Amino acid sequence: MDGLILVRKPVPATSHDVVAALRKILNQKRIGHFGTLDPLASGLLLAAVGKATRLFPFYSKMDKIYEGRIRLGFSTDTFDTAGLPTSTACEIFPDRPAVEDALRDFGGEITQIPPPYSAKKVGGTPLYVYARRKTPVDGRPFQVRVHSFELLEYVAPHIDFAVKCGSGTYIRTLAHDLGQRLGCGAHLAGLVRTGIGEFSLKDGLTLEEIRGFQEMGATGRFLLPMESLLPSLAMIKVSEEGVQWIRNGRPVSAEQIADAEGNGSPVLRDDPTIIVRVFSPDGRLIALARPAARPGHFAPFLVLY
Numbered sequence: 001m002d003g004l005i006l007v008r009k010p011v012p013a014t015s016h017d018v019v020a021a022l023r024k025i026l027n028q029k030r031i032g033h034f035g036t037l038d039p040l041a042s043g044l045l046l047a048a049v050g051k052a053t054r055l056f057p058f059y060s061k062m063d064k065i066y067e068g069r070i071r072l073g074f075s076t077d078t079f080d081t082a083g084l085p086t087s088t089a090c091e092i093f094p095d096r097p098a099v100e101d102a103l104r105d106f107g108g109e110i111t112q113i114p115p116p117y118s119a120k121k122v123g124g125t126p127l128y129v130y131a132r133r134k135t136p137v138d139g140r141p142f143q144v145r146v147h148s149f150e151l152l153e154y155v156a157p158h159i160d161f162a163v164k165c166g167s168g169t170y171i172r173t174l175a176h177d178l179g180q181r182l183g184c185g186a187h188l189a190g191l192v193r194t195g196i197g198e199f200s201l202k203d204g205l206t207l208e209e210i211r212g213f214q215e216m217g218a219t220g221r222f223l224l225p226m227e228s229l230l231p232s233l234a235m236i237k238v239s240e241e242g243v244q245w246i247r248n249g250r251p252v253s254a255e256q257i258a259d260a261e262g263n264g265s266p267v268l269r270d271d272p273t274i275i276v277r278v279f280s281p282d283g284r285l286i287a288l289a290r291p292a293a294r295p296g297h298f299a300p301f302l303v304l305y
Contacts, residue, residue, distance in 0.1 A: 002050035008204040034059040043193030062197030071189040072157040079172035080188040093156035114139040254296035
């Protein structure tokens with residue numbers, strides 16, 4: 001069983017809880033996820049089964065879309081509702097134009113410091129370990145990209161928002177930093193991940209639905225096959241001889257390529273940046289490859305079968 005599952009993660013399950021449940025439902029050990037959701041967040045979680053776990057470098061970098069609620073008035077040590085207050089309660093709130101201006105300040109490339117209670121590591125140890133030990137440590141600032149941070153509704157002290165951001169962005173930190181920017185303190189009160197790359201929450205399934213389909217033997221109702229993944233990449237289909245060369249990690253030549261399409265077909269052009277999906281004659285995804293040093297040749301860098 002190899003492929004991708006779109007799961008609707010509930011609150012308060014952890015991402016690891018979802019993976020553990022899927023392992024039990026599918027009787028499969030090799031299952032992972034592409035992008036952690038906090039226990040207090042719900043929404044879309046991409047779970048990879050079997051050889052799909054090897055596609056982590058691609059799916060982990062995809063943009064994320066969220067909707068959520070920020071509570072103005074005080075900050076917390078976890079940057080969300082699970083934590084203890086770290087500021088005096090404020091009852092004077094900004095007006096709507098001030099909130100809209102502040103949201104715009106967080107667009108583009110910005111610097112974040114990870115929440116004290118997070119899995120980011122300092123000296124090989126997750127920050128949450130230091131936080132639980134009450135050991136002071138500073139998380140290293142890092143760059144993230146926020147494509148949009150929009151106000152959906154504002155009824156003080158609550159801000160309902162939508163955000164589209166690059167991989168690695170902490171929405172809890174956005175909420176905390178917004179409170180600092182507005183001068184009244186804030187924390188994340190609720191969050192739903194509604195999209196990852198081309199995938200949408202509306203296409204996700206609950207664990208109960210996945211269990212039901214599995215018991216029916218209807219794997220195709222919840223598992224996206226390997227051949228359907230990474231559709232934005234170009235593809236080549238190789239001959240049986242090409243399959244053997246790919247499996248041995250050897251570049252295939254133009255003579256071993258039976259068909260090519262996508263990204264401005266034909267793909268057999270001088271473009272060193274292109275990545276192609278390699279298919280066998282029977283339509284099975286067997287590898288990912290890049291142009292080799294010799295013109296017209298493609299060298300595999302990820303062999304799946």
